Amino acid sequence: MNKKLFIKTFGCAMNTRDSDHIIAELKEKENYTLTEDIKEADLIILNTCSVREKPERKLFSEIGSYAAIKKKGAKIGICGCTASALGKEIIKKAPSVDFVLGARNVSKITSIINTPKAVEVEINHDESNYEFCMTTESNIRALINISIGCDKKCSYCIVPHTRGKEISIPLNLILKEAQIRADNGAKEIILLGQNVNNYGARFSSPHEKINFTRLLKEISKINGIERIKFVSPHPLHMDDEFIEEFANNKKISKYIHMPLQSGSNAVLKDMKRGYTKEWFLDRVNKIKKLCPDVGIGTDIIVAFPTEKEEDFYDTLDMVKKVEFDTMYSFVYSPRKDTSAFNMKEIDSKIAATRLEILQNLHKQILEKKAKNEINKIHKVMIENIKDSASEGRSDNGRLITIKDTNLSLGGFYDVVITNNENGSLFGKVVR
Ligand code: SAH
Numbered sequence: 070m071n072k073k074l075f076i077k078t079f080g081c082a083m084n085t086r087d088s089d090h091i092i093a094e095l096k097e098k099e100n101y102t103l104t105e106d107i108k109e110a111d112l113i114i115l116n117t118c119s120v121r122e123k124p125e126r127k128l129f130s131e132i133g134s135y136a137a138i139k140k141k142g143a144k145i146g147i148c149g150c151t152a153s154a155l156g157k158e159i160i161k162k163a164p165s166v167d168f169v170l171g172a173r174n175v176s177k178i179t180s181i182i183n184t185p186k187a188v189e190v191e192i193n194h195d196e197s198n199y200e201f202c203m204t205t206e207s208n209i210r211a212l213i214n215i216s217i218g219c220d221k222k223c224s225y226c227i228v229p230h231t232r233g234k235e236i237s238i239p240l241n242l243i244l245k246e247a248q249i250r251a252d253n254g255a256k257e258i259i260l261l262g263q264n265v266n267n268y269g270a271r272f273s274s275p276h277e278k279i280n281f282t283r284l285l286k287e288i289s290k291i292n293g294i295e296r297i298k299f300v301s302p303h304p305l306h307m308d309d310e311f312i313e314e315f316a317n318n319k320k321i322s323k324y325i326h327m328p329l330q331s332g333s334n335a336v337l338k339d340m341k342r343g344y345t346k347e348w349f350l351d352r353v354n355k356i357k358k359l360c361p362d363v364g365i366g367t368d369i370i371v372a373f374p375t376e377k378e379e380d381f382y383d384t385l386d387m388v389k390k391v392e393f394d395t396m397y398s399f400v401y402s403p404r405k406d407t408s409a410f411n412m413k414e415i416d417s418k419i420a421a422t423r424l425e426i427l428q429n430l431h432k433q434i435l436e437k438k439a440k441n442e443i444n445k446i447h448k449v450m451i452e453n454i455k456d457s458a459s460e461g462r463s464d465n466g467r468l469i470t471i472k473d474t475n476l477s478l479g480g481f482y483d484v485v486i487t488n489n490e491n492g493s494l495f496g497k498v499v500r
């Protein structure tokens with residue numbers, strides 16, 4: 070009999086990928102189909118994120134509201150990083166939960182759904198050699214894991230505690246998956262890991278020596294793949310060889326995420342990021358020199374416990390110097406099991422003001438940059454066709470809206486930028 074799965078995914082691209090795996094395993098081995106209507110679901114899965122405190126707190130009220138409307142006999146499962154972080158505590162606090170499956174135990178999904186009140190959150194579980202089922206539906210974009218876990222110990226970050234130590238996935242498995250996805254219509258590949266450019270540092274079984282640059286070269290040999298992206302690289306591992314490959318390999322999208330976190334050397338040291346602002350700028354300058362049109366994105370945390378006013382100004386200064394094209398910014402959120410957890414927090418009003426100042430500065434930068442885009446021509450891949458317009462991204466990661474629905478999904482078009490509204494870009498196809 071056909072059973073229905075409802076799944077809601079929070080957090081980063083790794084979680085999106087894990088949800089893809091969960092769906093594929095349940096479809097192929099347990100005969101589930103997806104539903105968006107929670108009331109008809111036989112299985113409800115929340116794939117959770119625990120990087121900041123608020124979503125974790127909201128989880129329990131969310132479980133409560135699902136338990137109240139679910140079909141009689143339907144199961145609720147909590148997967149992902151909060152599952153890893155809280156484990157069996159989840160079932161204690163929310164008895165309506167049927168199972169808990171940690172972020173590093175995704176391959177156990179088909180066994181856990183049939184084991185009442187099971188909790189599988191083994192942090193050393195090694196899934197790097199597991200061949201997940203793949204839904205064979207054609208999709209223009211393929212997310213592919215290249216490593217699991219993270220070996221860094223950034224003092225604010227819970228991820229090493231929820232996803233365990235870093236293990237690279239063997240090259241042959243990555244290439245096999247990429248080939249299958251390309252054969253099924255994928256045009257773009259996004260390589261995923263917490264630290265992608267540390268690829269090859271450790272495998273769980275004997276493996277030839279390889280690094281991220283080699284992996285990029287191998288992936289780009291696959292016919293049909295036209296654009297390669299990756300997230301997240303770590304600024305510390307951006308060596309010259311990697312930057313040169315990034316700049317010279319035509320298939321690699323010229324957009325790079327460079328998570329700065331703070332522009333102050335003192336705070337970077339307290340965060341245990343392993344680089345200085347000078348190193349970061351040197352890397353940015355090298356990338357910009359080799360790739361003048363590059364798009365650069367970043368993540369920034371404001372009000373880390375040791376951040377003084379002058380440290381915050383250093384962050385503003387770096388944002389002005391680099392002029393990031395995308396910026397995700399957050400107020401520091403203390404997380405249990407991290408080394409910064411017991412540090413005294415900065416007053417929340419000061420923290421909120423700093424975030425606002427930073428975001429306003431970035432808005433101005435984006436507006437200025439958007440004006441400079443007028444009349445430029447970009448090669449755009451169409452990612453979405455809506456009722457009255459299509460959306461796509463340029464090779465350097467800019468989102469462009471085209472008021473033309475007569476384009477093909479996954480198709481590449483030369484698009485000239487005609488206007489911008491509050492930093493958003495609009496264009497038309499050059500015929
Ligand atoms: N591996 C990536 C980031 C993973 S977490 C890297 O090294 O950059 C995604 C983002 O969440 C981080 O870049 C950071 O900016 C933010 N983040 C992580 N822990 C946080 C915390 N305790 N409080 C606020 N933001 C946090």
Ligand code: SF4
Nearest residue numbers: 219221223226228263
């Ligand atoms: Fe967290 Fe740092 Fe690892 Fe990124 S590199 S996942 S911020 S510990």
Ligand code: F3S
Nearest residue numbers: 080081118119120150
């Ligand atoms: Fe969140 Fe886990 Fe990703 S904590 S950001 S879902 S690695």
